[in-house]
Amino acid sequence: xxxxxxxxxxxxxxxxxxxxxxxxxxxxxxxxxxxxxxxxxxxxxxxxxxxxxxxxxxxxxxxxxxxxxxxxxxxxxxxxxxxxxxxxxxxxxxxxxxxxxxxxxxxxxxxxxxxxxxxxxxxxxxxxxxxxxxxxxxxxxxxxxxxxxxxxxxxxxxxxxxxxxxxxxxxxxxxxxxxxxxxxxxxxxxxxxxxxxxxxxxxxxxxxxxxxxxxxxxxx
Amino acid sequence: xxxxxxxxxxxxxxxxxxxxxxxxxxxxxxxxxxxxxxxxxxxxxxxxxxxxxxxxxxxxxxxxxxxxxxxxxxxxxxxxxxxxxxxxxxxxxxxxxxxxxxxxxxxxxxxxxxxxxxxxxxxxxxxxxxxxxxxxxxxxxxxxxxxxxxxxxxxxxxxxxxxxxxxxxxxxxxxxxxxxxxxxxxxxxxxxxxxxxxxxxxxxxxxxxxxxxxxxxxxx
DNA sequence: TGTAAAGTGTTTGTATACAATAGATAGATT
DNA sequence: AATCTATCTATTGTATACAAACACTTTACA
Numbered sequence: 401x402x403x404x405x406x407x408x409x410x411x412x413x414x415x416x417x418x419x420x421x422x423x424x425x426x427x428x429x430x431x432x433x434x435x436x437x438x439x440x441x442x443x444x445x446x447x448x449x450x451x452x453x454x455x456x457x458x459x460x461x462x463x464x465x466x467x468x469x470x471x472x473x474x475x476x477x478x479x480x481x482x483x484x485x486x487x488x489x490x491x492x493x494x495x496x497x498x499x500x501x502x503x504x505x506x507x508x509x510x511x512x513x514x515x516x517x518x519x520x521x522x523x524x525x526x527x528x529x530x531x532x533x534x535x536x537x538x539x540x541x542x543x544x545x546x547x548x549x550x551x552x553x554x555x556x557x558x559x560x561x562x563x564x565x566x567x568x569x570x571x572x573x574x575x576x577x578x579x580x581x582x583x584x585x586x587x588x589x590x591x592x593x594x595x596x597x598x599x600x601x602x603x604x605x606x607x608x609x610x611x612x613x614x615x616x617x618x619x620x
Numbered sequence: 621x622x623x624x625x626x627x628x629x630x631x632x633x634x635x636x637x638x639x640x641x642x643x644x645x646x647x648x649x650x651x652x653x654x655x656x657x658x659x660x661x662x663x664x665x666x667x668x669x670x671x672x673x674x675x676x677x678x679x680x681x682x683x684x685x686x687x688x689x690x691x692x693x694x695x696x697x698x699x700x701x702x703x704x705x706x707x708x709x710x711x712x713x714x715x716x717x718x719x720x721x722x723x724x725x726x727x728x729x730x731x732x733x734x735x736x737x738x739x740x741x742x743x744x745x746x747x748x749x750x751x752x753x754x755x756x757x758x759x760x761x762x763x764x765x766x767x768x769x770x771x772x773x774x775x776x777x778x779x780x781x782x783x784x785x786x787x788x789x790x791x792x793x794x795x796x797x798x799x800x801x802x803x804x805x806x807x808x809x810x811x812x813x814x815x816x817x818x819x820x821x822x823x824x825x826x827x828x829x830x831x832x833x834x835x836x837x838x839x840x
Numbered sequence: 841t842g843t844a845a846a847g848t849g850t851t852t853g854t855a856t857a858c859a860a861t862a863g864a865t866a867g868a869t870t
Numbered sequence: 871a872a873t874c875t876a877t878c879t880a881t882t883g884t885a886t887a888c889a890a891a892c893a894c895t896t897t898a899c900a
Contacts (some may be wrong), residue, residue, distance in 0.1 A: 654855040
């Protein structure tokens with residue numbers, strides 16, 4: 401695994417928490433490589449929107465409530481568009497991939513509840529499903545944009561607050577979306593996906609205050 | 621002006637034409653800097669989608685007809701969304717900026733027709749208008765996404781094929797969009813912007829074959 | 841005591857040398 | 871003549887040294 405992936409993982413799992421300052425020199429010591437690859441990784445992370453540039457160095461990005469609102473709304477816009485296209489362009493192979501992701505989610509639901517492993521497995525299955533839909537849309541440009549608007553740290557944390565009902569509701573939505581895509585029904589795929597993501601948005605916003613210290617840490 | 625801006629400009633103006641191979645070493649000679657800043661510039665240009673990575677080095681990006689279709693459709697989706705938000709969130713300052721862009725366009729229309737300077741001035745005024753709308757939407761995330769989906773080289777070239785009617789039609793649309801934003805009419809702002817950009821799309825697609833050698837150069 | 845200037849240490853920007861790797865070329869073997 | 875392999879060359883990856891820029895602290899002076 402490269403330095404970029406390592407640092408990214410450290411940010412997502414809050415080894416480097418929001419607001420944490422990152423300097424090239426310090427990172428060379430953490431990861432035992434020279435400044436050159438560190439610089440490159442930082443540039444990529446900046447592009448990902450995972451870190452915020454300062455006059456010197458970076459800090460791990462923090463998100464305001466307004467940021468979350470805007471990011472989720474855009475994700476709803478783009479992914480519902482992708483879902484509609486998927487309903488028109490999907491191949492048999494795409495359908496298989498999506499159904500496999502649904503199965504993985506189903507299996508993850510059977511794991512020991514509220515366990516870290518279950519969380520990990522659900523996050524993984526969920527992202528497989530969304531990836532499958534985007535792939536089926538057959539539009540690389542929309543894929544790239546969605547990548548830019550999906551905020552990994554938030555995804556990771558939000559699922560951890562899901563209770564059994566939330567998990568199941570999300571699962572049902574996946575099945576509805578998949579059905580619409582299989583049936584070549586772009587309108588339904590679109591609205592279902594939009595609803596699915598806006599529910600995610602409301603959930604995250606609702607839990608924003610409780611986890612605020614982690615998400616909304618500001619620089620003093 | 622930095623190396624990044626220089627190379628970017630060279631790509632937009634086709635000093636480095638589509639398909640042209642860019643190696644770090646060669647670029648150090650063209651711009652008289654060491655490989656370090658060149659590497660950084662290339663990474664940024666890759667993020668911008670202006671160059672395509674190869675196993676070694678890069679080539680200046682080429683766009684297929686399908687690419688153009690997808691990119692313009694996404695731009696229509698995002699900018700019409702931004703226009704709707706602008707109609708809700710715009711300040712008096714935003715309105716002034718947008719009207720100023722419209723005035724600049726008007727002035728550019730009076731210049732000597734089909735001149736390179738006129739082209740430049742219209743491209744400039746047009747991008748000021750769109751920037752104004754996006755700014756008025758008061759949503760930095762949507763701005764970043766649109767930046768990623770607006771393809772500079774194409775903008776530059778497409779205006780050069782505009783005749784007087786096209787230029788005027790585009791101007792009228794700007795006024796319609798601006799009016800809707802001033803009147804706090806999000807629906808109208810949205811549909812007008814969508815229509816405006818889809819017309820741009822159709823125009824570019826229509827002229828795709830004629831300029832195909834420049835745009836669609838492939839690697840042999 | 842407050843303010844500005846100078847100095848000091850930290851951090852990034854740039855150049856460059858060397859290592860690693862992929863691609864091309866030429867030679868050997870069938 | 872075709873193909874496989876070894877070697878050579880072009881190009882990128884990485885480390886590191888030095889220069890420049892900036893933030894912070896201390897000191898001089900009002």
